[in-house]
Amino acid sequence: MQYVPCMAQPVKSVRPQSSTQRLKMRRQLAAAAMELFATRGYAATTVDDIAAAAGVARRTFFRHFRSKEEAIFPDHDDTLERAEAVLSAAPDHENPIDTVCRGIKEVMKMYAASPAVSVERYKLTREVPALREREIASVARYERLFTRYLLAQFDESSHNGDEPLLAEVAASAVVTAHNHVLRRWLRRDGQGDVEAELDHAFAIVRRTFGTVPALAGRTPVPAAVASSHGEVLVTVARTDAPLSEVMRTIERALHGG
Structure with a gap:
């Protein structure tokens, strides 16, 4: 052979x-x-x-x-990576709550990039329970990401056992605020200034969680001190502090709050 x-x-x-x-x-x-x-x-x-x-x-x-x-959710994996990149590149001086707010904005950008598609997808998820469950699972991934990030920002000297709860509640608040604005925008067929609405919602979250003592807030809270004669008001704030927070601090000082 x-x-x-x-x-x-x-x-x-x-x-x-x-x-x-x-x-x-x-x-x-x-x-x-x-x-x-x-x-x-x-x-x-x-x-x-x-x-x-x-x-x-x-x-x-x-x-x-x-x-x-x-x-019908093709962009969530990539958007999650972009949100994680925002957290990883956060400047040292930024308040962690502000960082998380910037991270979740990547999700809004994803929806706002194709309003017509986003509206149709929203309608489908309302009609089909299986799609709604898939959407909820996607939202949970963002919440877990933000919770882990916030938990890592706690000051070691402030541990009192409530850190996991505070981190989870704060992360959930940011995601809930985002989703509330997003749903309203989708119900209007993608019309309106969704970015301005989102900033307003985030301002409410910051007022509630932005100064939580246990969080390693990197941006000092603005301070305002009035003289005893009521003639001079001195305000100290970082240049990157939210204007709304600065104005609230001034108003409290003027009214003796």
Whole structure:
């Protein structure tokens, strides 16, 4: 018996998708899923239907999403990474509550980038319990991220056992304020100055949690002292302190509060 030598065939390497390509494909699949959910109904739509509508194979779908419920939330993974990057790059002087507020703004930017899509997605999540549950799970990921961040900001000398509670409640307050504004904006079909509304909501959260003693607040609270003769008011504040907080401090000092 003769053996015929065979030339080894080179193995083709599969180039990994760039983050841009990955996000583009996820959005393509999400658009197909939303269209099918709206026209056929959620229950009647399968993963194979979504993949076919997007012009890709079933295995491609599962490289990007674990289920059809996930398919209409293509940006949350990337947005979570951007929010985490905001926390990691926070300046030393910034109050942790302000940092978390800036982090959750990445979520609002995601929705505001495509108002029409966001409104349609909101309508779908209201109609389909499985999608609503998936949305709640996504929100919980942000809350966990912010809770861990705030917990790490506590001053070691202020431990009194309430740190986990304070961190979780404060993180939840920021996320709840964001979601309250977001829902109102979506119910108005994405109309209105959502950024201004969000800043107003965050101001309320800051008044409640921004000066919690246990948190390692890096931005000193503005101080205002009036003279005993009522003639002079001296105010000391950082240049990056929120103007609303400075004005409230001045008002309290003027009225002897």
